Amino acid sequence: MTAPVFLLLAVLVVAAALTVVAHPSPVYSACALVVTLFLLSVFFVALDAQLVAVLQVIVYAGAIVVLFLFVIMLLNLTQPESRPTAGVPVVAVAVGGGIGIAALVAAALRRVPPAGAPALPEGFGDTAALARRLFTAYVLPFELTSVLLLVAIVGAVGLASRKG
Amino acid sequence: MPADVAIATAKVLFALFLALQIMGLGVFFERKVSALIQDRIGANRAAIFGFAGLGLVNTLIADPIKFLLKEDITPAQSDRLLHFIAPCASLVPALATFAVVPFGDVLALGGRLINLQGAELNVGLLFVLAMASLGVYGVVLAGWASNNRWSLLGGIRGSAQMISYEVAMGLALIGVVLTYNTLDLQEIARAQGRLLWGWLPAWGILYQPLAFVVFLVAGIAESKRIPFDLPESESELVSGYFTEYSGAKHLMFMMSDFVEVVLVAALVTTLFFGGWQVPYLARDGFHFPWGTAVALPSLVVALLQVTAFAVKVIAFTWLQIVIRWTLPRFRYDQLMRLGWKGLLPVSLANVMVSALLVLLAGRGA
Numbered sequence: 445m446t447a448p449v450f451l452l453l454a455v456l457v458v459a460a461a462l463t464v465v466a467h468p469s470p471v472y473s474a475c476a477l478v479v480t481l482f483l484l485s486v487f488f489v490a491l492d493a494q495l496v497a498v499l500q501v502i503v504y505a506g507a508i509v510v511l512f513l514f515v516i517m518l519l520n521l522t523q524p525e526s527r528p529t530a531g532v533p534v535v536a537v538a539v540g541g542g543i544g545i546a547a548l549v550a551a552a553l554r555r556v557p558p559a560g561a562p563a564l565p566e567g568f569g570d571t572a573a574l575a576r577r578l579f580t581a582y583v584l585p586f587e588l589t590s591v592l593l594l595v596a597i598v599g600a601v602g603l604a605s606r607k608g
Numbered sequence: 609m610p611a612d613v614a615i616a617t618a619k620v621l622f623a624l625f626l627a628l629q630i631m632g633l634g635v636f637f638e639r640k641v642s643a644l645i646q647d648r649i650g651a652n653r654a655a656i657f658g659f660a661g662l663g664l665v666n667t668l669i670a671d672p673i674k675f676l677l678k679e680d681i682t683p684a685q686s687d688r689l690l691h692f693i694a695p696c697a698s699l700v701p702a703l704a705t706f707a708v709v710p711f712g713d714v715l716a717l718g719g720r721l722i723n724l725q726g727a728e729l730n731v732g733l734l735f736v737l738a739m740a741s742l743g744v745y746g747v748v749l750a751g752w753a754s755n756n757r758w759s760l761l762g763g764i765r766g767s768a769q770m771i772s773y774e775v776a777m778g779l780a781l782i783g784v785v786l787t788y789n790t791l792d793l794q795e796i797a798r799a800q801g802r803l804l805w806g807w808l809p810a811w812g813i814l815y816q817p818l819a820f821v822v823f824l825v826a827g828i829a830e831s832k833r834i835p836f837d838l839p840e841s842e843s844e845l846v847s848g849y850f851t852e853y854s855g856a857k858h859l860m861f862m863m864s865d866f867v868e869v870v871l872v873a874a875l876v877t878t879l880f881f882g883g884w885q886v887p888y889l890a891r892d893g894f895h896f897p898w899g900t901a902v903a904l905p906s907l908v909v910a911l912l913q914v915t916a917f918a919v920k921v922i923a924f925t926w927l928q929i930v931i932r933w934t935l936p937r938f939r940y941d942q943l944m945r946l947g948w949k950g951l952l953p954v955s956l957a958n959v960m961v962s963a964l965l966v967l968l969a970g971r972g973a
Contacts, residue, residue, distance in 0.1 A: 554775025
């Protein structure tokens with residue numbers, strides 16, 4: 445990805461992300477979230493991770509935010525929610541989070557090799573390579589995550605049916 | 609380098625052109641085949657300079673012109689920006705999907721081999737699912753932004769329906785992926801060129817008949833047409849999510865419906881009916897099982913393949929139109945029961961059995 449394209453996308457993605465937080469209407473926030481996630485997937489494509497890019501769109505933009513919108517529409521939240529005014533705790537959390545992210549970025553930048561990125565291994569980012577890692581080296585975390593999701597689904601159904 | 613750009617542009621434009629042409633034909637079927645089924649004459653009123661001989665062709669031109677010239681009304685109290693974005697959000701993902709659908713094998717031209725596919729993406733099948741999942745936004749936003757109860761109901765129904773049937777659709781596709789061991793649509797189409805027992809083309813339907821049925825049903829549900837047209841329901845919701853749309857925006861919703869029909873037809877063709885494969889036609893010509901071989905130049909082979917692809921897609925477009933004019937609409941609970949208790953278990957079982965067979969065979973078929 446060339447520098448101008450990167451800068452353009454970066455500006456767009458930050459603008460969309462800010463809209464998510466700052467827009468008074470929940471529907472617009474959700475739509476801006478879709479745009480943010482979609483633009484992020486473009487960065488993944490540029491990083492030779494086509495699979496991650498497509499999964500990002502399918503799972504987050506295509507499924508999760510649709511559910512957000514669905515709930516917003518069902519509850520008919522057309523009136524902008526009254527937002528908490530930015531008191532000391534909110535500012536403190538924001539500043540603390542910002543410092544934390546800056547530290548993470550700084551730590552990540554220190555690990556980047558100084559001259560040019562190394563050549564990508566054969567089959568980098570394709571489905572077969574990713575699946576092989578996922579089902580061999582990371583099979584335990586993967587299965588644990590599945591169990592966690594299953595428990596969450598059972599819990600959601602349990603809670604919903606108790607009310608009804 | 610400029611040649612590469614020109615070729616890539618030409619390929620994308622051709623894929624789009626093919627899709628839109630077949631969509632026009634779909635409208636033709638919708639008008640004339642429905643008339644045939646209902647024993648009426650069908651559209652025959654549009655005349656150009658008193659010439660109505662090509663009645664229907666004139667209608668196909670007159671329809672969009674009428675839509676484009678009509679007043680574009682945005683209802684008061686509606687959300688103007690989202691009302692404007694919704695039809696675009698509906699049409700663009702449907703058209704973008706055609707980028708990964710292969711319409712031919714390779715064309716040897718001026719010393720280079722041109723892969724006849726808009727965009728070579730090694731996760732093409734997932735790209736299809738991603739675009740399908742983005743198509744929901746057009747429906748949801750249209751329903752919400754119109755500030756109309758019917759539209760809102762249509763939008764909510766639409767999003768619930770599309771999410772439900774995407775699950776079954778994705779699981780049906782897993783069976784296909786297990787069979788062909790790739791996510792690239794072009795590779796899937798190429799793999800279907802092999803012959804079983806030396807004479808039977810190994811099309812996907814032979815390996816994955818259940819996946820074909822589930823995919824077709826889920827595909828029709830995704831394109832929101834009868835018997836799955838609850839989001840639109842002309843007779844109860846007055847067109848549902850696009851009640852409040854007129855003029856060009858209404859045209860865009862109609863277009864995206866028909867483009868999705870063609871898209872489902874193109875995907876069914878590519879995944880289950882050999883895509884652009886013509887039986888016994890290889891890159892250098894025909895090789896019949898009884899030993900006759902007919903050598904053909906690359907251009908003729910490519911033309912035959914594109915024609916075969918178009919004919920198959922048109923056949924499945926026609927099938928979907930006939931289904932639309934044959935069946936009544938589902939009730940909402942029937943729709944959800946079919947999706948979650950019918951298609952989902954069937955497609956899950958299909959994945960299990962396919963995986964078992966692939967394991968027993970030792971590799972992808």
